[in-house]
Structures are given as C-alpha cells and as structure tokens.
Amino acid sequence: MAVNLAKTDAFTVQAPNGVLWTRKPGGRSSAGDLLRELADLVKDHIEREWDWWEDGRRDKEHERQWAVLAEWDNGAKDPPGFDPDAAATACMEDFDRRMEEQRRERKALAAERYDKERESMRLRMLAVEADAAFFGHVLERPATTVQRDKAEQRMEQQRAVAVTMREQLGDPEAVVDRYGFFPEQRREMNLSSHMSVWRHPMLRGLHESKQRKRFNALLAMRPVNSAAMCSECQAPSHWHSYALSLCLFRGQPEPGSQAETIARLMPGWWDRCFACTAYQIEHVWGASSALPDFDGEQWAAMLPPTLKAIFAPDPPKPRQPVVRPKPLAVIKAGAIEEVMAKLAEAKAQFPDAVVRSGRHGSWELWPPA
Numbered sequence: 001m002a003v004n005l006a007k008t009d010a011f012t013v014q015a016p017n018g019v020l021w022t023r024k025p026g027g028r029s030s031a032g033d034l035l036r037e038l039a040d041l042v043k044d045h046i047e048r049e050w051d052w053w054e055d056g057r058r059d060k061e062h063e064r065q066w067a068v069l070a071e072w073d074n075g076a077k078d079p080p081g082f083d084p085d086a087a088a089t090a091c092m093e094d095f096d097r098r099m100e101e102q103r104r105e106r107k108a109l110a111a112e113r114y115d116k117e118r119e120s121m122r123l124r125m126l127a128v129e130a131d132a133a134f135f136g137h138v139l140e141r142p143a144t145t146v147q148r149d150k151a152e153q154r155m156e157q158q159r160a161v162a163v164t165m166r167e168q169l170g171d172p173e174a175v176v177d178r179y180g181f182f183p184e185q186r187r188e189m190n191l192s193s194h195m196s197v198w199r200h201p202m203l204r205g206l207h208e209s210k211q212r213k214r215f216n217a218l219l220a221m222r223p224v225n226s227a228a229m230c231s232e233c234q235a236p237s238h239w240h241s242y243a244l245s246l247c248l249f250r251g252q253p254e255p256g257s258q259a260e261t262i263a264r265l266m267p268g269w270w271d272r273c274f275a276c277t278a279y280q281i282e283h284v285w286g287a288s289s290a291l292p293d294f295d296g297e298q299w300a301a302m303l304p305p306t307l308k309a310i311f312a313p314d315p316p317k318p319r320q321p322v323v324r325p326k327p328l329a330v331i332k333a334g335a336i337e338e339v340m341a342k343l344a345e346a347k348a349q350f351p352d353a354v355v356r357s358g359r360h361g362s363w364e365l366w367p368p369a
C-alpha cells in the first residue's frame with residue numbers, strides 16, 4: 001500500500017488496486033482515512049456491521065464513509081450524456097431481473113430435487129448429532145456415576161444412529177429445501193438475521209436494561225463464520241449441543257392446531273430448532289431417558305463462558321437477613337414487687353424509654369418514637 005505526497009498542493013494516494021486518488025481542495029480527511037474507507041467498501045457486511053448495534057448507527061457510518069470518499073477524486077469521468085438517475089434505475093432493474101432469474105432457478109431445482117423424506121431425515125440426523133454432543137458435554141463433568149453411565153450410553157447410542165443416518169442420507173449439503181435453497185445458502189441468510197434481527201436488538205435491550213454482564217459478553221462475541229451457522233435457525237449450530245435454539249421467524253402455533261396442543265403439553269417443543277438436541281424436552285417430560293440428577297444448575301455450569309454469561313439465569317440473590325428492631329429491655333411477667341423493681345431499674349437506665357406490653361404478658365422498653 002503506497003502513500004505518496006505529491007509535490008503539488010494536492011494530496012495523492014495510491015489505493016491497493018493501483019488507482020490514484022487526489023484529495024479535492026478543502027478536503028480534510030487523511031490518506032489513512034481514505035484507504036480505510038476503501039477497504040471497508042469491500043468488507044463482508046457481517047464483519048463491517050457486527051458491532052453496529054446502536055439505533056441509527058448504520059446510517060451514521062454510511063454518511064461518514066461517503067463524506068470521506070466525496071473528498072477524493074480518482075479521475076474517473078462519466079461518459080458523455082451520463083444520466084445518474086437513469087443509471088440508478090437501470091441498476092435496480094438489473095438487480096430485480098437477477099433476483100427473478102435466481103427465484104426461477106430455485107423453483108426448478110425444488111421441483112426436481114426436493115424430497116420431504118430426505119429433508120426430514122437430514123434434520124433428524126442433525127438433532128441426533130446434537131444429542132450425542134450434548135451427552136458429551138455432560139460427560140465433561142457428570143454429577144454422579146449413575147448419570148455418567150447413562151450419558152455415556154446415550155452418547156454412544158446417538159453417535160451410532162447418526163453414523164447410520166449419514167450413510168443412508170449421503171451428502172447432507174446436497175439436500176435442498178422446498179424453496180430450492182441449499183443448506184449453505186440458508187446459513188448465510190441466517191447469519192445475517194442473527195446479526196440484524198437478534199444480536200443488535202438484544203444488545204440494545206441489554207444496554208437499556210443495564211444488564212452490563214450480559215451486554216459485555218454478547219458484545220465481545222466475534223462474528224461467526226456462516227459455515228458455523230445452523231441452516232435451520234438463526235443460531236450458530238454448536239448452540240444446539242447445549243439445547244439452545246434461535247428460531248426468530250417461527251411465530252406462534254396456529255390456534256386450535258395439533259402443534260398448539262403439543263406445544264402446550266411439551267414446554268420447549270415449539271421453540272426448539274429441528275436440528276437441536278431434544279434433551280430439554282425429554283427432561284421436562286420426565287421420560288425414562290432423562291438423565292438422573294441432572295438439573296438447570298448443571299446445564300448452566302456446562303455452558304461455554306460466553307453462552308453462560310448471555311443465557312444462564314442469574315444466580316438467586318442471597319437473601320438479606322431481616323433485621324427486626326429489638327426492645328431496649330424485656331421484663332417478664334411476675335410478682336408485682338419484682339416487676340416494679342425491674343421497671344425502676346430499667347427507668348434508671350433508660351429514662352426516656354416507652355413501655356409497651358410484650359409477648360406472654362411481658363413488658364418491653366422501647367426507645368421513644
């Protein structure tokens with residue numbers, strides 16, 4: 001990357017692609033500013049926008065970027081008779097045309113390749129793999145030997161099932177959905193939604209509610225590679241091995257539907273991604289496959305630090321001991337001489353005290369109100 005100060009008044013910079021840029025008169029941005037903005041233009045939008053969680057941040061960054069670029073000239077001239085409005089319209093039309101063409105191609109692909117059976121087998125296989133990974137996490141720190149044996153048995157069993165399913169299915173990446181999208185394409189879309197529909201609003205919410213620990217943990221999370229995303233929901237796929245799903249667009253089950261009934265009977269069933277471990281449901285349902293001695297605390301303890309900071313419930317606050325006011329002195333019920341003598345003694349000690357009747361016929365001396 002060469003940065004040259006020309007001998008004239010103008011400030012000239014050579015971009016990495018060899019194009020020479022000259023700062024226009026009155027421009028204030030530095031060569032470094034220009035090169036940074038040029039590099040930013042070709043960055044992946046996830047990498048660029050990952051931390052732009054504040055309301056309106058995207059527009060501000062856009063304005064700032066174009067203010068810098070507008071101060072520089074690369075000598076490119078518009079052809080004679082160039083009409084910027086017509087060019088913008090043509091660009092939009094071209095975009096629409098390409099979108100329409102892709103939609104047609106996907107429709108044809110779905111008609112030729114979509115197979116409901118293969119689609120659901122792929123999802124079952126992913127869920128079984130997530131199960132095996134879940135039991136693997138349990139085995140890192142099992143609560144009891146009975147739990148360890150059971151988790152070991154379940155992990156081996158699910159691993160074997162997943163291997164058989166993979167053999168039957170063939171390449172899971174070649175399974176198109178009903179709209180003609182491959183898993184890889186869905187992962188890219190899901191990553192974009194993870195950032196703009198979940199991460200950014202979540203950071204805003206945590207910031208507003210002053211949940212600093214969760215906010216800092218989420219902000220510190222670096223951009224996920226799209227290959228690491230789930231193709232079925234907006235979560236990174238390893239979240240599924242911890243029974244975490246992020247189905248942002250599923251909505252609610254249709255009232256009166258069978259799905260609504262199941263959702264009511266099995267908490268967590270509707271919210272779970274089809275590629276996620278089903279362990280949570282087994283546990284809530286209390287089936288024989290539920291791990292003995294497993295509880296929410298153990299689940300939270302096995303989460304990686306970032307997921308723990310974001311998703312684990314806060315530990316219950318230690319209860320503040322209730323401080324009850326105590327009387328200055330208590331005089332038990334008894335013979336009149338005794339009580340009178342003790343009262344006289346107490347009067348000498350606490351001349352301003354107020355006497356109230358206490359429990360079991362006693363007298364209590366309290367500070368004056």
Ligand SMILES: [Zn+2]
Pocket residue numbers: 230231232233234235240245246273274275276
């Ligand atoms: Zn998922």
